[in-house]
Amino acid sequence: MALNHMILSAFFFNPQGDHRMSWRHPRAPGREVFDFDYYRELALVAERAKIDTLFLADHVAIWDSVRSGVAHYANARLEPLTLLSALAGVTRHIGLIATASSSYSEPYNVARMFASLDHISKGRASWNVVTSAMDEEAQNFGRDGNIEHAHRYERGAEFLDTVKALWDSWEDDALLVDKESGYFADPDKVHPINHRGPHLKVRGPLNVPRPPQGHPLIVQAGSSESGKDFATEHADVHFAIFRTKEEGVQYRKDINQRLARHGRRPESFRILPGVLPIVAASEAEGREKQEYLQTLLPDQVGIDLLSSWSGVDLSSYPPDGPLPPLPDESTFNGGRTSLNRVKEWSKQNLTLREIARKLANSGSVPTAVGPPEQIADQLEDWFVSGAADGFNLMFPLLPEDWNNFAEKVVPELQRRGLFRTEYEPGTLRDRLGLTRPANRFAEARDRARAVS
Amino acid sequence: MALNHMILSAFFFNPQGDHRMSWRHPRAPGREVFDFDYYRELALVAERAKIDTLFLADHVAIWDSVRSGVAHYANARLEPLTLLSALAGVTRHIGLIATASSSYSEPYNVARMFASLDHISKGRASWNVVTSAMDEEAQNFGRDGNIEHAHRYERGAEFLDTVKALWDSWEDDALLVDKESGYFADPDKVHPINHRGPHLKVRGPLNVPRPPQGHPLIVQAGSSESGKDFATEHADVHFAIFRTKEEGVQYRKDINQRLARHGRRPESFRILPGVLPIVAASEAEGREKQEYLQTLLPDQVGIDLLSSWSGVDLSSYPPDGPLPPLPDESTFNGGRTSLNRVKEWSKQNLTLREIARKLANSGSVPTAVGPPEQIADQLEDWFVSGAADGFNLMFPLLPEDWNNFAEKVVPELQRRGLFRTEYEPGTLRDRLGLTRPANRFAEARDRARAVS
Numbered sequence: 001m002a003l004n005h006m007i008l009s010a011f012f013f014n015p016q017g018d019h020r021m022s023w024r025h026p027r028a029p030g031r032e033v034f035d036f037d038y039y040r041e042l043a044l045v046a047e048r049a050k051i052d053t054l055f056l057a058d059h060v061a062i063w064d065s066v067r068s069g070v071a072h073y074a075n076a077r078l079e080p081l082t083l084l085s086a087l088a089g090v091t092r093h094i095g096l097i098a099t100a101s102s103s104y105s106e107p108y109n110v111a112r113m114f115a116s117l118d119h120i121s122k123g124r125a126s127w128n129v130v131t132s133a134m135d136e137e138a139q140n141f142g143r144d145g146n147i148e149h150a151h152r153y154e155r156g157a158e159f160l161d162t163v164k165a166l167w168d169s170w171e172d173d174a175l176l177v178d179k180e181s182g183y184f185a186d187p188d189k190v191h192p193i194n195h196r197g198p199h200l201k202v203r204g205p206l207n208v209p210r211p212p213q214g215h216p217l218i219v220q221a222g223s224s225e226s227g228k229d230f231a232t233e234h235a236d237v238h239f240a241i242f243r244t245k246e247e248g249v250q251y252r253k254d255i256n257q258r259l260a261r262h263g264r265r266p267e268s269f270r271i272l273p274g275v276l277p278i279v280a281a282s283e284a285e286g287r288e289k290q291e292y293l294q295t296l297l298p299d300q301v302g303i304d305l306l307s308s309w310s311g312v313d314l315s316s317y318p319p320d321g322p323l324p325p326l327p328d329e330s331t332f333n334g335g336r337t338s339l340n341r342v343k344e345w346s347k348q349n350l351t352l353r354e355i356a357r358k359l360a361n362s363g364s365v366p367t368a369v370g371p372p373e374q375i376a377d378q379l380e381d382w383f384v385s386g387a388a389d390g391f392n393l394m395f396p397l398l399p400e401d402w403n404n405f406a407e408k409v410v411p412e413l414q415r416r417g418l419f420r421t422e423y424e425p426g427t428l429r430d431r432l433g434l435t436r437p438a439n440r441f442a443e444a445r446d447r448a449r450a451v452s
Numbered sequence: 453m454a455l456n457h458m459i460l461s462a463f464f465f466n467p468q469g470d471h472r473m474s475w476r477h478p479r480a481p482g483r484e485v486f487d488f489d490y491y492r493e494l495a496l497v498a499e500r501a502k503i504d505t506l507f508l509a510d511h512v513a514i515w516d517s518v519r520s521g522v523a524h525y526a527n528a529r530l531e532p533l534t535l536l537s538a539l540a541g542v543t544r545h546i547g548l549i550a551t552a553s554s555s556y557s558e559p560y561n562v563a564r565m566f567a568s569l570d571h572i573s574k575g576r577a578s579w580n581v582v583t584s585a586m587d588e589e590a591q592n593f594g595r596d597g598n599i600e601h602a603h604r605y606e607r608g609a610e611f612l613d614t615v616k617a618l619w620d621s622w623e624d625d626a627l628l629v630d631k632e633s634g635y636f637a638d639p640d641k642v643h644p645i646n647h648r649g650p651h652l653k654v655r656g657p658l659n660v661p662r663p664p665q666g667h668p669l670i671v672q673a674g675s676s677e678s679g680k681d682f683a684t685e686h687a688d689v690h691f692a693i694f695r696t697k698e699e700g701v702q703y704r705k706d707i708n709q710r711l712a713r714h715g716r717r718p719e720s721f722r723i724l725p726g727v728l729p730i731v732a733a734s735e736a737e738g739r740e741k742q743e744y745l746q747t748l749l750p751d752q753v754g755i756d757l758l759s760s761w762s763g764v765d766l767s768s769y770p771p772d773g774p775l776p777p778l779p780d781e782s783t784f785n786g787g788r789t790s791l792n793r794v795k796e797w798s799k800q801n802l803t804l805r806e807i808a809r810k811l812a813n814s815g816s817v818p819t820a821v822g823p824p825e826q827i828a829d830q831l832e833d834w835f836v837s838g839a840a841d842g843f844n845l846m847f848p849l850l851p852e853d854w855n856n857f858a859e860k861v862v863p864e865l866q867r868r869g870l871f872r873t874e875y876e877p878g879t880l881r882d883r884l885g886l887t888r889p890a891n892r893f894a895e896a897r898d899r900a901r902a903v904s
Contacts, residue, residue: 024631036572062659070639076661079568085534086572089541108592116531120488120538139655140560177483179476182750187522203591207514209528298634
């Protein structure tokens, strides 16, 4: 289905804001990031503005391979599924995107929690599938180091398909609750999935009826070749990073070709590029605010961050000198999108400190800075040109950049007819114009019937 | 700390009530058991009555090894951690006990979700540790059948200790959030746990600060020898089943001896026996209501249920005949407490149908039936004699038995000074008179200092 307005997703990884050092800002929250009230207020502000989704990124480790990571970086955060479940109880419309790892969870547990959240929220659950690239994560789950890049995605695909099969294990009309006859369910419509693959063995069925959305919305980020193939085969929504509108238009063309290979139409897949919105009286004032955040980065953290992203120990290199040669992508086991961004900056003769500050500032995510009208112009331009179906809003400083956007930019977008003024009825999928997936077991029976 | 009133925990496994066929009762809920509003209302009723905890039991499978299980039994249910997180958002005082399996989860994920729920709820999270005894559960997690009984508890103990170590991995004063100096945390107070045991390898630290309770409250059920040893070494609260007050008094003596072997005092461990409360105008009327529930059990379900609990296929035995010989406990891999209960009924010359109906009716859990004063008499008698620190309330039919207890029995207990009239301030541990656990890493440093 074509979109009649843009999709807006309010994102955070650090609950103090997307700049990695935002926690040090005088107006950033302190210990209240471990208090539910802080998140309820953010969610209610977003819901008043009719924002589509809350999107919580996540890692299953702290970045502690270097001491500066523990000391200076805001590592600790609440867990997305529990936090978004709590928010489900106090919101009515907004979508709830929780990150969970396909490398370090059990498919039965993941299927069950998202199915449960989808019931609790009346069809608002969404899973951001990550394969987890950090060694620190691997070591929290019985491994000595990270799973090799290709295997992570191979397992990820098997994991996701297993979870979807579990969501289908109760057909939509399997639940009878017929008190008179004593039939709680129709046993012909509740299916073991009997999955046996290279990585996983799961019998099923799930012990939760099919979720309201059929399958909770699947989100995927990561623009490596494997990432894009995975997304176009398996996901509904894709979080990408473009520096320019033109890049976004090209990206959509590439994605559409990949979708076609999987028999999918362009409108079955929503692309949300990241943007850093900073509302300010003028663009200059907004840039100043952004630069202030960059000064909060201790050199040591920047160098350690860059070492981690590039896979090279840079601790002995001078902060104002250039980067040494970087590893080849094809043999690199970390996040390849990040490695390639670092490489591009290196080619531009930026110093180590300069690159580190860019990284801390969410890498190459474009900003949208200035008065509300100017930000709306930029988003409108990307949306109407087909570079974006909407935006993943990565506010540098919370809660103020979030509140400013909701209270000042959203009304401007609404005035222009670019954003909803009331939530449409239905599930999250309905609102994003995405169809409810068919049930594989019901389909198989229908096919068998057609043949016989 | 001594208790100055009883502990009351509102329990359910089936959200239609603890009788296995309660879903068929004309006044039982229908499809609304998959709707959050149903649970919010139950929670708010319990909170108005100042009940200590909501206790959600769980399995990670449906009972589908026999077809009658899928057809006639209310297998499907929401997942406890997501549901209790949602309830955390709409309640302020009541404790939240979620069941999670130590056999079929990752300790890092479990530690994180309970830590997160403890922060979200301001110190109200509790984990009911189960080792999962069903073959159907094992098969959802890559295994062909159930883990051998002794190994399940061995792994359970290692799992629980790993989770507790992760909760300690941030010392209580590790979080600094010092914007001026740029120290988010004190790196000397954030610890990898470096666990390497026979079953698990986990590096840590957790990425959530230490929970408000230090460790979320640990609950354990299951009264086999291994179960009692596990509970007295590792748990705070124990859910047990006694048929009589005298049995409860004896049980407490046995438990106290086991506690002493682990260097623990009796008041560090709360025993909550299960009870089935049915408020009615008279005892006779209550019994009639209970017997009506029993008539809702199809014979086929009863026989299949009994086959599953006893480990013997009873499908070819007549429902009104006796049980065949049952397996020996020492070689039985299922729930041994259940097996032993079935054996005792078998000795009483009960027929297969009679035993099946008892099982469906939560086995040998005693009832408390009649007018509110009579129920209060029974609970008072058990509490003041030391047979119970409080009760795990297993309402046969929800929501009415739950509502009746909250609105009629609780005021009677309050009048007698046996139950609180307002929630005391503090965490769930505080309210249960249980001390906040020391942090193992802080203790180790203090010991090292004392020596040097």
